[in-house]
Amino acid sequence: MCGIVAYVGNRRVAPLLIEGLKRLEYRGYDSAGLAVVNGDGIQVMRSVGRVSVLEQQLAEHGIDDGNGHFAGTLGIAHTRWATHGAPTEVNAHPHTGRTACGHTLAVVHNGIIENYAALRTYLQGQGHEFTSETDTEVLSKLIAQLYEGDLKAAVQAALREVSGAYAIAAICGNEPHTVICARKGSPLIIGIGDRSYIVASDASAIVAHTTQVITLDDYQVARLCAGPVDKKDPVGGPWAEEFQTTTIDNIPVSQQVRALEFDLQKIELGGYSHYMLKEIMEQPDALRNCLRGRLDPRENRVVLGGLDRFTRELVRAKRYVFTAQGTAFHAGLIGQYLIEDMAKIPARCEYASEFRYRNPIIEDDTVIVAVSQSGETADTLAALAEAKDRGALALGVVNVVGSSIARETDVGTYLHVGPEIGVASTKAFVGQVAVMTLMALFLGKRRYMSAQLVSDYLAELEQIPRHIARVLEQSDHIRTCVDRYVDRDNWLFLGRWYNYPVALEGALKLKEISYIHAEGMPAAEMKHGPIALIDEGMPVVFVATRGSQYDKVMSNIEEVRARGGRVIAVATEGDTDISRYADSVFEIPPVSDALAPLLTVIPLQLVAYHAAVLRGLDVDKPRNLAKSVTVE
Numbered sequence: 001m002c003g004i005v006a007y008v009g010n011r012r013v014a015p016l017l018i019e020g021l022k023r024l025e026y027r028g029y030d031s032a033g034l035a036v037v038n039g040d041g042i043q044v045m046r047s048v049g050r051v052s053v054l055e056q057q058l059a060e061h062g063i064d065d066g067n068g069h070f071a072g073t074l075g076i077a078h079t080r081w082a083t084h085g086a087p088t089e090v091n092a093h094p095h096t097g098r099t100a101c102g103h104t105l106a107v108v109h110n111g112i113i114e115n116y117a118a119l120r121t122y123l124q125g126q127g128h129e130f131t132s133e134t135d136t137e138v139l140s141k142l143i144a145q146l147y148e149g150d151l152k153a154a155v156q157a158a159l160r161e162v163s164g165a166y167a168i169a170a171i172c173g174n175e176p177h178t179v180i181c182a183r184k185g186s187p188l189i190i191g192i193g194d195r196s197y198i199v200a201s202d203a204s205a206i207v208a209h210t211t212q213v214i215t216l217d218d219y220q221v222a223r224l225c226a227g228p229v230d231k232k233d234p235v236g237g238p239w240a241e242e243f244q245t246t247t248i249d250n251i252p253v254s255q256q257v258r259a260l261e262f263d264l265q266k267i268e269l270g271g272y273s274h275y276m277l278k279e280i281m282e283q284p285d286a287l288r289n290c291l292r293g294r295l296d297p298r299e300n301r302v303v304l305g306g307l308d309r310f311t312r313e314l315v316r317a318k319r320y321v322f323t324a325q326g327t328a329f330h331a332g333l334i335g336q337y338l339i340e341d342m343a344k345i346p347a348r349c350e351y352a353s354e355f356r357y358r359n360p361i362i363e364d365d366t367v368i369v370a371v372s373q374s375g376e377t378a379d380t381l382a383a384l385a386e387a388k389d390r391g392a393l394a395l396g397v398v399n400v401v402g403s404s405i406a407r408e409t410d411v412g413t414y415l416h417v418g419p420e421i422g423v424a425s426t427k428a429f430v431g432q433v434a435v436m437t438l439m440a441l442f443l444g445k446r447r448y449m450s451a452q453l454v455s456d457y458l459a460e461l462e463q464i465p466r467h468i469a470r471v472l473e474q475s476d477h478i479r480t481c482v483d484r485y486v487d488r489d490n491w492l493f494l495g496r497w498y499n500y501p502v503a504l505e506g507a508l509k510l511k512e513i514s515y516i517h518a519e520g521m522p523a524a525e526m527k528h529g530p531i532a533l534i535d536e537g538m539p540v541v542f543v544a545t546r547g548s549q550y551d552k553v554m555s556n557i558e559e560v561r562a563r564g565g566r567v568i569a570v571a572t573e574g575d576t577d578i579s580r581y582a583d584s585v586f587e588i589p590p591v592s593d594a595l596a597p598l599l600t601v602i603p604l605q606l607v608a609y610h611a612a613v614l615r616g617l618d619v620d621k622p623r624n625l626a627k628s629v630t631v632e
């Protein structure tokens with residue numbers, strides 16, 4: 001949700017900021033902007049739409065014309081997902097402020113300043129004029145108001161006045177070699193490069209420059225300086241760099257530099273037309289990485305080092321509460337079923353946003369499981385904090401290493417499926433479900449599961465990456481089928497038990513990227529209302545694998561056919577019965593009920609992908625969405 005890049009060093013900053021913004025564009029893409037310290041002043045450019053529009057605009061204004069436009073080596077940039085104010089040029093970041101002594105400063109910001117209205121009134125009283133509707137402009141004017149010759153002190157003072165969430169980067173024309181950045185509730189990483197620092201809201205914008213990073217914690221502020229020692233010899237002379245981190249109350253904090261484990265190749269498109277397709281297609285490998293070293297069929301055990309510290313508490317827990325949003329919520333629902341089914345521990349899954357505000361009862365020996373690809377979702381973080389306050393043991397199922405949820409949990413398991421760039425989550429879902437399957441087996445084995453059953457599941461799990469590859473071979477067939485229904489504006493997705501959350505996920509994927517209205521629900525629920533929607537030709541997708549619910553689902557299929565609906569079935573290979581009733585069939589290899597979601601979701605991801613492409617839509621940047629939602 002919104003992306004920040006900032007740089008101070010010895011390279012021309014504007015192209016570098018644009019490149020960084022492009023890598024972050026999946027976080028928000030309704031407008032973009034940058035500010036560069038150039039000579040004594042700050043040059044700002046902002047535009048509505050994609051980063052490419054900003055790039056084009058910069059080119060038109062002669063960034064490379066040798067006249068020194070945007071020629072500095074210190075700058076900040078932002079790609080926006082609107083919260084306060086429409087996506088217009090005036091609302092785009094950076095926002096500026098003018099200090100009493102006549103210097104200009106510029107700020108980019110992710111998050112929400114909750115008390116912005118009161119601050120705005122105060123600042124207007126002090127003579128500041130506002131041009132935008134944003135909360136960020138309030139922050140830039142507040143920093144300007146408090147500036148007395150030291151940008152870091154002004155940022156600290158301003159942040160002591162605000163409530164809400166923020167990651168910010170600020171620069172001032174008066175301090176031409178300094179970036180100040182700070183965070184509370186929104187991620188921010190500092191890369192330590194050669195003669196330079198680069199700051200970004202996620203690692204993908206940093207990794208091309210350096211692998212040495214610092215992750216700021218909440219309420220921390222960093223001052224990053226890089227510049228020539230001798231102003232008269234800015235190019236060839238000695239160079240000095242310095243970074244300093246403190247709290248917003250100016251208490252020094254020491255920071256650990258860590259190495260980024262991030263492969264740039266993994267975030268490149270690698271020949272695919274979209275990140276979403278790439279991420280769908282790389283799921284066999286992603287899952288192999290996720291399972292690597294965690295299955296030990298010879299010893300008949302699951303190895304989850306991240307749970308070691310509290311194994312006893314996890315095994316003896318009386319209840320598991322899964323909490324998440326979006327796709328991760330659907331994975332959490334499957335987690336709930338797995339824990340009850342395999343470990344025989346009562347479990348439930350709740351939207352984090354609901355859990356947090358409904359005064360939840362947390363009994364003794366409850367484990368809260370926060371499921372999140374990014375590890376930064378504000379709702380999920382807030383639910384986690386609430387449950388921890390009420391005494392729950394916190395477990396994270398997270399993809400992004402070192403993210404806020406990973407750091408806020410007592411124990412956890414990373415997905416290890418690699419960076420996910422496509423806004424519509426795909427491989428992270430499969431990774432989340434796989435990790436929760438491992439957790440359920442880990443617990444089940446220590447509780448009531450027979451050794452034979454554990455062994456059977458482990459053997460099956462090992463085969464899943466290969467099975468996924470087989471399902472993916474049907475991509476062309478799926479596209480041909482989708483082509484027949486792509487003009488229909490209403491779809492239903494139905495499944496039972498383990499395949500019910502998959503139906504929800506299939507509907508969400510279709511909505512997100514093709515803007516087709518789709519609803520997912522338990523197959524049996526259809527007859528309690530939604531059946532009224534079914535008319536001649538309406539596409540109804542059944543997740544109807546051979547398993548304990550098969551016969552019931554077949555009855556539901558008949559109900560749809562009787563009303564003229566078109567049945568698209570995800571079925572088990574070799575199921576000749578279903579092909580008599582369904583208009584189209586996508587096959588998955590035979591698998592146990594509990595492992596079916598790892599396969600049945602794959603054709604539904606492809607249905608959504610092909611529908612969006614056939615409708616001519618921008619798959620990786622669907623309208624109104626953001627990859628990581630860091631506001632509540």
Ligand code: G6P
Nearest residue numbers: 325326327328372373374377425
């Ligand atoms: C956003 C994304 C979804 C994602 C959800 C939760 O809404 O668009 O794709 O599932 O956030 O994100 P998380 O990072 O917590 O898994």
